[in-house]
Amino acid sequence: MTNLAERVAAGDRRALGRLLSQIEREDPEAQKILAGLNIRPDRALVIGITGASGTGKSTLVNALTRVLRKGTTDEPPQTVGILAVDPSSPFSGGAILGDRIRMRDLAGDDGVFIRSMASRGHLGGLSRATDCAVRALDAAGFEIIIIETVGAGQDEVEIARQADTVIVLETPGLGDDIQAIKAGILEIADVLAVNKADLPGAEAAAASLEAMLNLEKKGEDGWRTPIVSTVAATGEGMQALAAAVFRHRDYLKRSGEWARREQERAGRNLEERLRERLFDRWKASAGENALADAVRKVASRECSMEEALERLLLKEDAAAKSKG
């Protein structure tokens, strides 16, 4: 067990893969291994990438990864861990088609690790699993972690909040110029990429995004969301995108946001996990059927919701006393 934790820290890819599988299926063992992982004094930069389907996210993630692996004019080459998270899909990790194509594309590079994670039916679980997976990749020493999410709904916003720097992807010509920008998505963008910028309408799309940014982000705090035009398929604009990401990282560190976002994230994740564990503990102590029995009584109008709740809360106390 500590053995697996040590192997993850030492960069053993099979051990990392096993840990991520345990995390994905919510195996309690994973919690013990995560508790035993080393904590690096510094942490990875976590990039979230989101956008509607058809915007070319996977291609862009690959192209960006290649640039990060080579290094830019200002930055040395970095190791990259990629988590492709799909809140809408019940398919599970590591073996979906897109992944295999990607793995071939980035194959043979020990500085890259790719992993898919899929929903197990509840978003809370996926967002928790994403947090754990990020920490596993961090402990394994990856310098940059990319979380790629499918779609741009509320679920994706939730997952993108696990990132330091959020890139929102747009493309011209998806019907309306700005149709694919959903409410709330622009707000979370630290960097906007207009991908497929060789298509007609790219300039108009960039201009309307610019206008929307000016409307929505007026009075922001020292960071002006840049709009970068890219053609991920040919690699065009990828250096500029990487540069924008690093500029944002520098801004985060300079302004104190780097620590603030980590604090916020730790707070959200820890509280979430605590609530879950308290409920699990209650269930273990009160008995599996206590809640179902109470629900039946409330639904059949034998007692009020409030009475049922008070009785359920007393149940654990009684159980704890009779044990103690």
Add this chain to the structure above:
Amino acid sequence: MTNLAERVAAGDRRALGRLLSQIEREDPEAQKILAGLNIRPDRALVIGITGASGTGKSTLVNALTRVLRKGTTDEPPQTVGILAVDPSSPFSGGAILGDRIRMRDLAGDDGVFIRSMASRGHLGGLSRATDCAVRALDAAGFEIIIIETVGAGQDEVEIARQADTVIVLETPGLGDDIQAIKAGILEIADVLAVNKADLPGAEAAAASLEAMLNLEKKGEDGWRTPIVSTVAATGEGMQALAAAVFRHRDYLKRSGEWARREQERAGRNLEERLRERLFDRWKASAGENALADAVRKVASRECSMEEALERLLLKEDAAAKSKG
């Protein structure tokens, strides 16, 4: 306290108003009063009405209420409690402009009670408050309760799930025929109303809704979502809408869905409340700062999330022992 509960049950509108205010501001007193309320052997029919802004929801709720108050050919007059719920607004209840206009419109009718409820920043709270308010109106004897929600996002879907019968409102000519129908909204519709059916494009809108329903709801369970054309401003189609609602109620009762939905709702609400109370209890026992201290340690990388979590869980045990 029991006094207020008794007054609510006796139909005292001021007492009901006070209880709803307590519920809205999450006053713990409200829980005691709710626990003391009488439980009617039968319960009210809860209608949820949702749709984008501009679809004429408030006008339709008023027009529908007038029909329900008069009775239809098959149904006697019914008393109606209206909850206007706005997840996006921080404004609080009872005094917003729309309400006052409405109150004038339905004024002097003791069989109608109208109340606004606004968000206090967290959706969980609003959905909980809606549940409590529905039960208060139920105990006060209203035969039909209408929950009107603004917009059609995830928040509204959450609130609409508190209803037995969900009416989704559409209008022709909001740009695209079907633009205003967001993913997930059609799924929750038990009745579709195409309001402002006197505008151009109404037939096309109804036809494309029909087509979407056929796509999405194939293989449904004995209920075919009807599409009703209405002009709420003139009252046109309101009898047909009321008839559709009652047909759905009869279907629910006949098929066992009436009890199943109540069971599901009670389960969701009771579990939610239990989780909240367990967390509150933990906070009271472990101390307000315990969580914040742990978050600081995790964020500054002094310890792992998992270690912090285990220590937090031990805190309550220790506190309980030293008290016991």
